[in-house]
Amino acid sequence: MNEPVNEPVNEPVNEPGNTPTGKPPTTNRTLAGKLVLFAAGSFAFGFALVPLYDVLCSVWEVGSRWTGEKATTVVEHPQEDRLVTVEFIASVPDNGTWQFAPKLAAMQVHPGKLYSAEFSAANLSGHDTVGQAVPSIAPSVAMQHFRKTECFCFTPQPFRKGETRNLPVRFVVDRDLPADVDRVTLSYAMYEQPKMAAAR
Amino acid sequence: MAHAEAHAHDGHDHNHAPAGIGRWLFATNHKDIGTMYLVFALIMFFIGGAMAMVIRLELFKPGLQFVDPGFFNSMTTMHALIMIFGGVMPAWTGLANWMIPLQVGAPDMALPRMNNYSFWILPFAFTLLLLSFFLPGGAPAGGWTLYPPLVLQAGDSFGLTIFAIHMMGISSIMGAINVVVTIMNMRAPGMDLLKMPLFCWTWLITAYLLIATMPVLAGAVTMLLTDHYFGTAFFNPAGGGDPVMFQHIFWFFGHPEVYILILPAFGIVSEIIPTFSRKPLFGYESMVYATGSIAFLSFIVWAHHMFTVGMPLAGQLFFMLSTMLIAVPTGVKVFNWTTTMWRGSISYEPPMLFALAFLFLFTIGGFSGLMLAIAPADFQYHDTYFVVAHFHYVLVPGAVFAIMAGVYYWLPKWTGHMYDLKLATWHFWLSTISVNVLFFPMHFLGLAGMPRRIPDYNVQFADWNMVASIGGFAFGLSQVMFVWIVLKSVRGGGPKASARVWDDTNSEGLEWTVPSPAPFHTFETPPVIK
Numbered sequence: 001m002n003e004p005v006n007e008p009v010n011e012p013v014n015e016p017g018n019t020p021t022g023k024p025p026t027t028n029r030t031l032a033g034k035l036v037l038f039a040a041g042s043f044a045f046g047f048a049l050v051p052l053y054d055v056l057c058s059v060w061e062v063g064s065r066w067t068g069e070k071a072t073t074v075v076e077h078p079q080e081d082r083l084v085t086v087e088f089i090a091s092v093p094d095n096g097t098w099q100f101a102p103k104l105a106a107m108q109v110h111p112g113k114l115y116s117a118e119f120s121a122a123n124l125s126g127h128d129t130v131g132q133a134v135p136s137i138a139p140s141v142a143m144q145h146f147r148k149t150e151c152f153c154f155t156p157q158p159f160r161k162g163e164t165r166n167l168p169v170r171f172v173v174d175r176d177l178p179a180d181v182d183r184v185t186l187s188y189a190m191y192e193q194p195k196m197a198a199a200r
Numbered sequence: 201m202a203h204a205e206a207h208a209h210d211g212h213d214h215n216h217a218p219a220g221i222g223r224w225l226f227a228t229n230h231k232d233i234g235t236m237y238l239v240f241a242l243i244m245f246f247i248g249g250a251m252a253m254v255i256r257l258e259l260f261k262p263g264l265q266f267v268d269p270g271f272f273n274s275m276t277t278m279h280a281l282i283m284i285f286g287g288v289m290p291a292w293t294g295l296a297n298w299m300i301p302l303q304v305g306a307p308d309m310a311l312p313r314m315n316n317y318s319f320w321i322l323p324f325a326f327t328l329l330l331l332s333f334f335l336p337g338g339a340p341a342g343g344w345t346l347y348p349p350l351v352l353q354a355g356d357s358f359g360l361t362i363f364a365i366h367m368m369g370i371s372s373i374m375g376a377i378n379v380v381v382t383i384m385n386m387r388a389p390g391m392d393l394l395k396m397p398l399f400c401w402t403w404l405i406t407a408y409l410l411i412a413t414m415p416v417l418a419g420a421v422t423m424l425l426t427d428h429y430f431g432t433a434f435f436n437p438a439g440g441g442d443p444v445m446f447q448h449i450f451w452f453f454g455h456p457e458v459y460i461l462i463l464p465a466f467g468i469v470s471e472i473i474p475t476f477s478r479k480p481l482f483g484y485e486s487m488v489y490a491t492g493s494i495a496f497l498s499f500i501v502w503a504h505h506m507f508t509v510g511m512p513l514a515g516q517l518f519f520m521l522s523t524m525l526i527a528v529p530t531g532v533k534v535f536n537w538t539t540t541m542w543r544g545s546i547s548y549e550p551p552m553l554f555a556l557a558f559l560f561l562f563t564i565g566g567f568s569g570l571m572l573a574i575a576p577a578d579f580q581y582h583d584t585y586f587v588v589a590h591f592h593y594v595l596v597p598g599a600v601f602a603i604m605a606g607v608y609y610w611l612p613k614w615t616g617h618m619y620d621l622k623l624a625t626w627h628f629w630l631s632t633i634s635v636n637v638l639f640f641p642m643h644f645l646g647l648a649g650m651p652r653r654i655p656d657y658n659v660q661f662a663d664w665n666m667v668a669s670i671g672g673f674a675f676g677l678s679q680v681m682f683v684w685i686v687l688k689s690v691r692g693g694g695p696k697a698s699a700r701v702w703d704d705t706n707s708e709g710l711e712w713t714v715p716s717p718a719p720f721h722t723f724e725t726p727p728v729i730k
Contacts, residue, residue: 028310035376035377038412045419046420049452050445060515062511
């Protein structure tokens, strides 16, 4: 053994000295220590994947954050000869904490023209709270052609106890919406933000 | 031979084993710890199995009959966590504890005290996990893959789940370090690495996989924890994070984990097939290299679990082709096992029956894995029952059958008594038939489009679900026989087993040179290997 042994020698008898290879033996403790370092390195590697992921995604331009889509100015260019029905749905996953509904059930819109719609929400939870609406668009082919220029879902919405408020959304349906789509459904689910997130 | 002096003692408790509960609480003996691991795994197998029974009961007919959907989701999530981390992994560690020192001629595991800790962490980890059933919001129900943002909506169980996973991880990393140190440092003189039984080899490679990937899972769940409680945004787009990144980190652990669950099975089958074919294993070295290749490939294929997240064509091609490449070393193994049996003098004792079923049924699971590897086809199969059929074929008649084969192979060595071979053969046939009735129809359901993790389904899926449920109940009941057979042998029923146990002269594992039952202390002086 090439290490000073100042630990109690209660280890099994045929330990280090006689490894079959004849190489200088490592003690169990040294090898175990190296393996613990290896495990710690793996743990660090898991966290290193976080910046690595961002770098690789931007290099390869993968993921919705890297597709190079920049903020653009909407130029209205209505397609007067085409009408698309936009339906609105509001839902609340938890019973009793919100009243949440669209003002209008549906609208007829011309692609390429800017419209606005309103939802109304009331906080029934009995305390001040913060709501976060999560949008969903159906059918999925319409998703990339439905552009919201302003939406209450972009930011958390603080509500005082018992407050009722109208929430606006402004949108344009793209002119290149596939011709076979004549009906788009925009639905929102209203969640109460978890306490930690609300405190920030 | 060095083992001769150990004969003086015969019974189980007369080999200077400490008495009372302290023997188990403070155990440092590799055989005692191995036994505790195996008993723990068996208990978890039945708890996880009971959850599977609830799942199959609810899916017996379309509609919601017995449990509400939230509880059903808890069942699928907890079934997976318990079977993977509580059933299969501890069973492998238990077998490693029992057999690796015996196979390499070491007196014990290299780090006996750490061995004790790594076992005793487990009951606490699973108590935490199971306690979550009694918290507001119930047990975790977002799937064992813990994908955010769904998993972040869990109730109070969230923190318990994450800490339980941390503890399981620490336990299995410590177990893996112990295996590596034992194999690298404690082999008897003359036991070269390339003379080791394959179970030691596959476990050595498994141990490195564990040390490399379990900490990555620990990191991923730590990020979930801070996202949930401390306002970080690793996976929250609102703060610049990305939920898809979780899937990458998770599967960077998750795919090697698949091989952690199956490589020791390859080792066991590689020992059982030669024993009962009465021929040496065909292509020993190629088996070792194939295992190493599989382990290496397992690190570069993870994203085949997430083809549908939307990745560039080049990425899909890379992960598709690298995944298919794994079929090559796996094929080497399957052909080597088959060739070992070629012109062998085969007999069909229970371990061999389970090993043969493993060979056939694991290969079916491997083929459906190849189908899933085809990126364009995977878009159809993703998250359907076809995936459920695939991974249950590789895990149940794969890993679990190999564990049972191993137990039936070494049980006489542990207890000193041959178990009831006839009953074990019954156990084999009932299990094998019912496991196919249970899982094979799931292929059809998946191809027809039935999604996984749902408590209710379209009536078009009704018939095959009923068949699968009947298979499930039969498989579950059959496992009660296993407990009975093992208990009978432990309590001394059945004829006394010889040191070699099986009628075979080829197996060179040192475990066959010590008497049956293996004395409490073995190889206190190193054996001499020719």
